[in-house]
Amino acid sequence: MAKLNACRETYENPATLDAMNRVNRSIAAWPFSNGENGEPLESFETIKATYKKLSSGLTEIKEAAEIEAKAIDEAMESLSVLIAIRKAPENQANQGILQQSDTPPTPHNAYEPIDKRNKRHRGSSPLSAPGTPTPTPVNKVTLNVKMDRDRASEGPAVTPPQPFKGDSKARARFYAKQLPLQEGRKVAFHPPSTGGAEADENTWILAVVTRCINQEKNRYEVQDAEPQEDGQPGQRYSSNLKTMIPLPDPDAPPNSASHPNAYPIFSTGSTVMALYPDTSCFYRAEVIEVVDAPREGRVGSAKQAYRLRFEDDDDQVHTVKSQWVVEWPGS
Incomplete structure (x- = not known):
């Protein structure tokens, strides 16, 4: 149950949702191109600042996704053990x-x-x-x-x-x-x-x-x-x-x-x-x-x-x- 709870808490982490919202805002703020040469409407400094925000947010989302995947794998492994015990003759x-x-059992090892x-x-x-x-x-x-x-x-x-x-x-x-x-x-x-x-x-x-x-x-x-x-x-x-x-x-x-x-x-x-x-x-x-x-x-x-x-x-x-x-x- 501990690993299942940890999986749920990781998935519901508000920091991840905040990072996704920031990335969506950065994408929406990305300047449009203008004219035949494809020049952006905004200044270089504005584009650079938006790029930094977008890059930082995507990095956070990637790290959060890896943590979530690991938590899911650990939870599935625990469930597999429980299922194996359940199915054992x-x-x-x-x-x-x-x-x-007859001695008290030691803590269960991995x-x-x-x-x-x-x-x-x-x-x-x-x-x-x-x-x-x-x-x-x-x-x-x-x-x-x-x-x-x-x-x-x-x-x-x-x-x-x-x-x-x-x-x-x-x-x-x-x-x-x-x-x-x-x-x-x-x-x-x-x-x-x-x-x-x-x-x-x-x-x-x-x-x-x-x-x-x-x-x-x-x-x-x-x-x-x-x-x-x-x-x-x-x-x-x-x-x-x-x-x-x-x-x-x-x-x-x-x-x-x-x-x-x-x-x-x-x-x-x-x-x-x-x-x-x-x-x-x-x-x-x-x-x-x-x-x-x-x-x-x-x-x-x-x-x-x-x-x-x-x-x-x-x-x-x-x-x-x-x-x-x-x-x-x-x-």
């Missing part, structure tokens, strides 16, 4: 309740899961309880065999070629254009195992670059986007380009190598790694369709989104923006 909701601890994946595997965190039930890794051999068998009954499918598949040099050249990664850049990070736990090569989480440790060796410090279980900020790790994948940055200039528009478009049938909606975990998924992304308030934002079918997800299809979708790093 009752048995999944009950399962989620059984998985909750990346905190809301469905059956609400207890992600956090093997790299020293604060994780070893007895906490976690989802089964999404691409176990038994699962792959079952899903492949089920999909085979639907008829043969041709898997399109994958960007960078089997071409490590092309991948290195692509990401080299984005280096060094800047502070605040979001990445898909493969955390190390700790406490003797067996490393899972398919565990990838959302992380944020906090600083560059060594630019020549491409070593960075990254921080888990999800807070620790005691409420402290996310765990920090040392990483390099072998253990992380830079995510498309919608805040980068549209012509930047980091912008979503510079990333390859995955065609239908492609195998990708994507952020599962409302979680901080990446999972293997199949591209069902490439669609237009929801409208953004930013100029030059990503144009694509993907309808994805995640593994181990009861054949549900989710729409995920391209900024959360990258190549599948596995074989």
Whole structure:
């Protein structure tokens, strides 16, 4: 409700209406041309003053429109979460309740899961309880065999070629254009195992670059986007380009190598790694369709989104923006 109220207040901002009225008055006051040479009836100083008012008002309207678009997007995102919760099967909701601890819940995080994946595997965190039930890794051999068998009954499918598949040099050249990664850049990070736990090569989480440790060796410090279980900020790790994948940055200039528009478009049938909606975990998924992304308030934002079918997800299809979708790093 807070975001909906904020959207309404932004739309009803009297300053925006005042700017529109000033622009309309400036347009009405713009001098007419006179004679064959097209000379204006007013003096140059009058035209200059009118131009300044018109330019200032249009700038205010443009900024207000961007703010309104952002508020609308945030409100729609909140509504999408509420709709997803509403449509969730009752048995999944009950399962989620059984998985909750007896301790009071911590404040809801922007990346905190809301469905059956609400207890992600956090093997790299020293604060994780070893007895906490976690989802089964999404691409176990038994699962792959079952899903492949089920999909085979639907008829043969041709898997399109994958960007960078089997071409490590092309991948290195692509990401080299984005280096060094800047502070605040979001990445898909493969955390190390700790406490003797067996490393899972398919565990990838959302992380944020906090600083560059060594630019020549491409070593960075990254921080888990999800807070620790005691409420402290996310765990920090040392990483390099072998253990992380830079995510498309919608805040980068549209012509930047980091912008979503510079990333390859995955065609239908492609195998990708994507952020599962409302979680901080990446999972293997199949591209069902490439669609237009929801409208953004930013100029030059990503144009694509993907309808994805995640593994181990009861054949549900989710729409995920391209900024959360990258190549599948596995074989």
